[in-house]
Amino acid sequence: MPNKERLKDIKCFLFDMDGTINLGNTLIPGMDDFFAQLKAKGKTFYLVTNNSSKDHAHYVKKMANMGIEVMQKDVLISSDALTYYLGKVKPQAKLFVLGTPELRATITKAGFELVDPAVTEPEFVILGFDMTLAYNNLSTACRLIDKGVPYIA
Secondary structure (H helix, E strand, O other): OOHHHHHOOOOEEEEEOEOOOEEOOEEOOOHHHHHHHHHHOOOEEEEEEOOOOOOHHHHHHHHHHOOOOOOHHHEEEHHHHHHHHHHHHOOOOEEEEEOOHHHHHHHHHOOOEEOOOOOOOOOEEEEOOOOOOOHHHHHHHHHHHHOOOOEEO
16 A cells, blocks of 8 residues: 555654754754644644653744644653553652753642642652753652652663
8 A cells, every 4th residue: 555545544653853853952853744734634633752851832832833733632751641641540749850940830730739849748759851951859759769759761
């Protein structure tokens, strides 16, 4: 079956962002036309990333700057998987998070409490991509994990 024939039956597409549909702030040639065709044919697509350091608004703006209009609901970030999972296993868990302010805000918006381990024992240690990492936070996370606090990376 030709490639175009195989694609017509697909109802939903998932596209990894960084390095697959774009390199940095540059869209890979032809992707804009491909997305336009998907929209014209009424196909659903989501943009995914495992980079938890940014939030949905960042990716919506980034894609708009490259000519691809998407809404926040069209962007799936690894932090979405984290909050979904935690919501199933331990809603409103107390967390110690190694992560950017954007990741911390995403987690808080999802209903989880960020705690200071000197005051409140966390139920999980969360390890995200953290460009703001400080040694004292890393040391605290290591001590908590060593004590048996479960971690999610």
